[in-house]
Amino acid sequence: MKKTRALLPLGEFEMLVLLAILQAGDGAYGSAILEQVHQRGGRSVARGALYVTLERLDAKGYVASRTEAGPPVRGGRPRRYYTVRPTGLALLRRSLEALGRMREGLELGLKHS
Amino acid sequence: MKKTRALLPLGEFEMLVLLAILQAGDGAYGSAILEQVHQRGGRSVARGALYVTLERLDAKGYVASRTEAGPPVRGGRPRRYYTVRPTGLALLRRSLEALGRMREGLELGLKHS
DNA sequence: TCTCAATGCATACATTGTTGGCATGAAGAA
DNA sequence: TTCTTCATGCCAACAATGTATGCATTGAGA
Numbered sequence: 001m002k003k004t005r006a007l008l009p010l011g012e013f014e015m016l017v018l019l020a021i022l023q024a025g026d027g028a029y030g031s032a033i034l035e036q037v038h039q040r041g042g043r044s045v046a047r048g049a050l051y052v053t054l055e056r057l058d059a060k061g062y063v064a065s066r067t068e069a070g071p072p073v074r075g076g077r078p079r080r081y082y083t084v085r086p087t088g089l090a091l092l093r094r095s096l097e098a099l100g101r102m103r104e105g106l107e108l109g110l111k112h113s
Numbered sequence: 114m115k116k117t118r119a120l121l122p123l124g125e126f127e128m129l130v131l132l133a134i135l136q137a138g139d140g141a142y143g144s145a146i147l148e149q150v151h152q153r154g155g156r157s158v159a160r161g162a163l164y165v166t167l168e169r170l171d172a173k174g175y176v177a178s179r180t181e182a183g184p185p186v187r188g189g190r191p192r193r194y195y196t197v198r199p200t201g202l203a204l205l206r207r208s209l210e211a212l213g214r215m216r217e218g219l220e221l222g223l224k225h226s
Numbered sequence: 227t228c229t230c231a232a233t234g235c236a237t238a239c240a241t242t243g244t245t246g247g248c249a250t251g252a253a254g255a256a
Numbered sequence: 257t258t259c260t261t262c263a264t265g266c267c268a269a270c271a272a273t274g275t276a277t278g279c280a281t282t283g284a285g286a
Contacts, residue, residue: 009156011242011273012125012208019215030233040214042207043122049275051235056273070233075283080234089221094155095125097223099212101153102132108202110210124242124273143264162244164266169242183264188252193265 010095014062016041017053018092021063021082029079030054054082062088123208127175129154130166131205134176134195142183142192143167167195175201 010018020036021028034050037043057063063082070079084092123131133149134141147163150156170176176195183192197205 008243008272009125012122012128013274015125015212016215019212019219022219023215036215040217041211042214043211045274046276047233048235048237048277051233053274055235073284074232077233077282079232093221093223096212096216096221098154098156099128099132099209100223101155102129102136102149103209104153106132106135108206108209110206110213121241121274126243158243159245160264161246161266164264166243168266186253187263190251190264192263 010091013045013049013053014057015092015095016043017050017057018062018084018088021084026081028082033082057088058082061085062091123204126158126162126166127170128205128208129156130163130170131175131197131201134197139194141195146195170201171195173201174198175204 016037017033020033020041023036023040024032030047030050033054034045034047037045037050054063054065058065062085064085065080065082067078067080069076129150130146133146133154136149136153137145143160143163146167147158147160150158150163167176167178171178175198177198178193178195180191180193182189
């Protein structure tokens with residue numbers, strides 16, 4: 001984490017990234033997160049886009065990261081793993097709940113939740 | 114509608130506004146929409162923020178608007194009513210579905226949908 | 227050695243998000 | 257009638273988020 005900025009609502013992509021980190025669980029490093037966004041989010045973004053967002057989420061204290069030695073296949077070279085911090089999780093919940101309330105009673109015929 | 118720009122993913126606030134219009138139904142004019150965002154979205158934004166967003170959604174063809182005579186209490190002065198167009202609805206669905214898939218399997222303990 | 231693949235990060239620019247204040251016109255008070 | 261107050265809508269400006277390209281590093285394997 002770099003500094004502690006405002007407590008503004010999460011952007012759309014920020015939500016996706018936060019959720020992707022949660023989905024990736026322990027192995028949440030760049031490519032894995034990107035993969036989640038691609039698969040579930042059904043959207044392909046450039047790696048750079050992800051890293052910039054991760055950096056910003058980090059700066060706001062919503063995620064934490066540790067640089068750990070990678071798997072042997074990778075020659076043990078380090079990777080940067082991310083985790084969602086309580087603040088980030090809380091904010092994510094708030095955003096999702098707002099959307100949920102916003103949707104209440106509407107018949108949108110979504111294919112998923 | 115002004116012009117037809119890109120087909121990028123909807124921003125967070127844009128989703129809220131689109132949903133708010135749907136919630137407001139027939140009476141979807143500025144203040145009514147704002148009220149929905151405030152109540153359900155649990156967030157207070159300046160009127161200007163809403164109008165700018167509506168304008169942009171309009172420019173992208175996601176919403177349509179008609180200026181109609183307002184109620185007698187208002188001396189019949191006109192109001193601008195908005196409706197969500199098919200394109201906007203489709204995009205909204207896509208965004209919500211992506212979030213839905215992104216959430217699948219996660220135990221977030223949300224208070225609502 | 228040389229090349230390739232996997233990562234992460236920096237740069238730059240486009241799009242969104244947000245606020246504050248201006249303007250108009252009817253209603254109601256003075 | 258004149259003044260003040262709402263209710264609306266909109267514009268200018270600026271902050272934050274979204275996104276693509278491309279550079280740099282470092283083992284693996286040819």
